Amino acid sequence: MDDTRTLRFFNRGPSPVARLVFFSVLSLLLLFVDSRFQYLESARKVLAVMIYPFQRLTALPGEALGSVAVYFETQETLLTENTQLRQQHDADAAQLSQLQAILAENAQLRVLMDLKGRVDYPMQMAEIVYVERDIFKRKLLVNKGSQANVMPGQVVVDDFGVVGQVTRTYPWLSEVTLVTDKDHSVPIQNQRSGLRAVVFGSGDINEMALRYMPVSADIVEGDVLVTSGIDGTYPPNLPVAKVTRVERDPAYPFARITCEPLAGVDRHRALMIVSGLPELPERPEAAVEPTAEQERAKKRFKRRKP
Amino acid sequence: MSNGYAKDQEFLLPANTGFIVFSLFVAVMLNWLPWHGWALALRPDFVALVLLYWCTHKPHRIGIGIAWLVGIFADVADASLFGQHALAYTVLAFGGIVLHRRVQMFDLRQQSLHVFPLLLLSYGAYAAVHWQVRGFVAWEYFLGAVTSALLWTPMTLLLQALRRPRRDPNEL
Numbered sequence: 057m058d059d060t061r062t063l064r065f066f067n068r069g070p071s072p073v074a075r076l077v078f079f080s081v082l083s084l085l086l087l088f089v090d091s092r093f094q095y096l097e098s099a100r101k102v103l104a105v106m107i108y109p110f111q112r113l114t115a116l117p118g119e120a121l122g123s124v125a126v127y128f129e130t131q132e133t134l135l136t137e138n139t140q141l142r143q144q145h146d147a148d149a150a151q152l153s154q155l156q157a158i159l160a161e162n163a164q165l166r167v168l169m170d171l172k173g174r175v176d177y178p179m180q181m182a183e184i185v186y187v188e189r190d191i192f193k194r195k196l197l198v199n200k201g202s203q204a205n206v207m208p209g210q211v212v213v214d215d216f217g218v219v220g221q222v223t224r225t226y227p228w229l230s231e232v233t234l235v236t237d238k239d240h241s242v243p244i245q246n247q248r249s250g251l252r253a254v255v256f257g258s259g260d261i262n263e264m265a266l267r268y269m270p271v272s273a274d275i276v277e278g279d280v281l282v283t284s285g286i287d288g289t290y291p292p293n294l295p296v297a298k299v300t301r302v303e304r305d306p307a308y309p310f311a312r313i314t315c316e317p318l319a320g321v322d323r324h325r326a327l328m329i330v331s332g333l334p335e336l337p338e339r340p341e342a343a344v345e346p347t348a349e350q351e352r353a354k355k356r357f358k359r360r361k362p
Numbered sequence: 363m364s365n366g367y368a369k370d371q372e373f374l375l376p377a378n379t380g381f382i383v384f385s386l387f388v389a390v391m392l393n394w395l396p397w398h399g400w401a402l403a404l405r406p407d408f409v410a411l412v413l414l415y416w417c418t419h420k421p422h423r424i425g426i427g428i429a430w431l432v433g434i435f436a437d438v439a440d441a442s443l444f445g446q447h448a449l450a451y452t453v454l455a456f457g458g459i460v461l462h463r464r465v466q467m468f469d470l471r472q473q474s475l476h477v478f479p480l481l482l483l484s485y486g487a488y489a490a491v492h493w494q495v496r497g498f499v500a501w502e503y504f505l506g507a508v509t510s511a512l513l514w515t516p517m518t519l520l521l522q523a524l525r526r527p528r529r530d531p532n533e534l
Contacts, residue, residue: 075426076456083430083452086445091495096444103438111439114394186396195441224441231441238498259498261399 097224104226115186177291179328180204182212185229194234194261196220198327201228209289211330217295217318218242218283219327232327235296235317236261244296245284249274252284255297255315264297266313271304275313291330295319374525377420385412385521386432394439403502406510409436410454410484411517414477417458418465429455446491454484470515478511 070078090096182198200206202225210222212232220234235242238259245252251274256265269275279299285292297315304311389408397405409432416424433448440447457480458465465476485507493499 072426072456072459076452079426079430079452080449083433083445083449086448087443087491087495090444100438100444103435107435107439110391111394114391115396118396186394187398197441238496259500 101226104229108226108228111186118186177330179213179330180206182206182230182327182329184325184327194220194237194240194257194259195223196232196234196327197229198232198329199229200329201226201230203227205331206230206329207331211290211294213294213328213330214319214326216320217297218290219319221289222329230329235319236264242290242296243284243287244281246275247280247282247295248276249279251275252286253281255281262316264315264317266299266315267310269311269313271306271309271311273311273313275299275302275311277302280318281315374522375527377416377423377525379423381524382416382420382424385416388412390432390435390439393436403505404509405506406513407481407485407506408513408517410451410481411510411513412521413451414454414458414480414514415518415521417455418462421459421462424455425459426452426455443491443495446488449491450484450488453487454480457483470518473518474511474514477514478507481507481510 086096180200182200182204185197185199187196196219198212206222206225208222208225212219212222218235220232220237221240222230223233224231233240234257235255236257236259238257240257241254243252244255253266253269253273256267258265266275266281277299280295281297281299283290283292283294283296295318297317299313300316301314302311303313386409389412392408393405413424413429413432417429429451430448433446433451434444436442436447436451437444461476461480465473468476482504485504489499489503
């Protein structure tokens with residue numbers, strides 16, 4: 057069978073079973089350490105830098121196909137697109153002038169009300185390098201990393217709304233967990249009624265769920281959910297999702313509310329990373345109950361006093 | 363196909379290390395292509411297939427240790443937990459090594475039927491870890507095991523063809 061080897065009468069190292077046990081235990085140990093602690097992040101970064109050139113190499117065919125497709129776009133499609141864009145531009149310009157008037161008015165009102173102006177968040181552009189190849193997870197990798205001051209926890213948006221959150225950074229890449237990732241949660245506010253809640257990802261690419269809402273909650277189909285900005289992680293007023301279905305079954309304590317993410321979670325190449333987060337004043341500490349030890353000390357002190 | 367492939371009548375070049383490494387490299391590259399959506403669910407695991415090929419055909423060259431190492435790199439590239447792919451490939455390589463004599467007795471179609479449970483076991487190990495950590499399993503993930511088993515025949519033919527000695531053009 058093993059045609060190229062000379063005959064050996066002695067064992068070749070440990071038996072397959074011993075190897076299986078050794079490497080399985082090693083894998084399980086790594087799994088345990090990686091899921092519970094943060095020790096392996098630096099090792100992961102070193103390996104990620106090693107394989108980075110190859111990852112870029114595999115992304116090349118797709119990029120090349122895209123550029124070829126752009127090259128062969130016909131004049132006709134370009135013309136129609138041009139007219140469409142022109143019309144869109146006219147409509148937008150009209151809206152923009154209205155918006156400017158409103159902005160000016162708003163600024164004046166804010167000054168009058170002695171409020172701090174709304175913070176402008178610095179953003180940086182990033183491009184999707186590739187989509188996660190693990191079917192269980194909703195993640196992207198974008199081409200800005202810790203070299204460009206991207207930090208875990210920063211929010212990623214596109215022109216329609218929140219796409220996700222940076223969860224891990226490498227030197228030149230960072231990993232974005234999409235809002236539709238299973239159990240990813242975003243604190244939101246209903247734009248129409250002002251109701252605050254938390255929206256959860258479902259693991260499905262175009263579905264999110266609003267859980268633990270009472271049957272009587274003021275939510276109807278078509279409501280737009282925007283970030284509330286209360287947690288200090290997400291900037292306020294970014295659109296997140298739109299309510300697509302509300303089921304109120306009195307047999308259950310909570311209403312079943314299904315939403316659809318507004319951002320093109322699987323549509324774009326270019327995304328924006330919101331890099332400055334508003335500085336919130338520190339949360340006041342909860343009042344501490346005096347412990348038994350302190351009480352006793354106090355009593356002793358009192359007794360000694362007279 | 364059924365009796366066109368007879369192993370003992372065929373002379374294959376000894377697999378040199380460069381060729382093994384190159385085939386694994388190509389498989390890794392194929393796995394890292396930007397698969398997406400249903401294509402991702404149906405994507406055969408090229409790395410698992412090539413590992414299994416070498417484990418069944420050259421069990422003393424490619425073993426569990428190398429499978430584990432490849433798995434670690436796959437874990438980094440896929441941003442899965444450290445050890446998740448490594449465990450799956452370890453189980454796969456063990457299965458391949460234990461069954462290597464048996465698998466080689468059959469023709470290619472029957473080999474695919476032997477390979478399928480091994481792949482399923484490896485996919486199962488990966489999914490089980492995911493289920494333990496995250497609490498759910500995406501069932502369409504297992505479709506990949508079916509497509510991988512279907513790809514076994516063409517991939518074996520390709521690798522065997524590359525290992526066959528070239529005919530010398532100056533030969534009489």
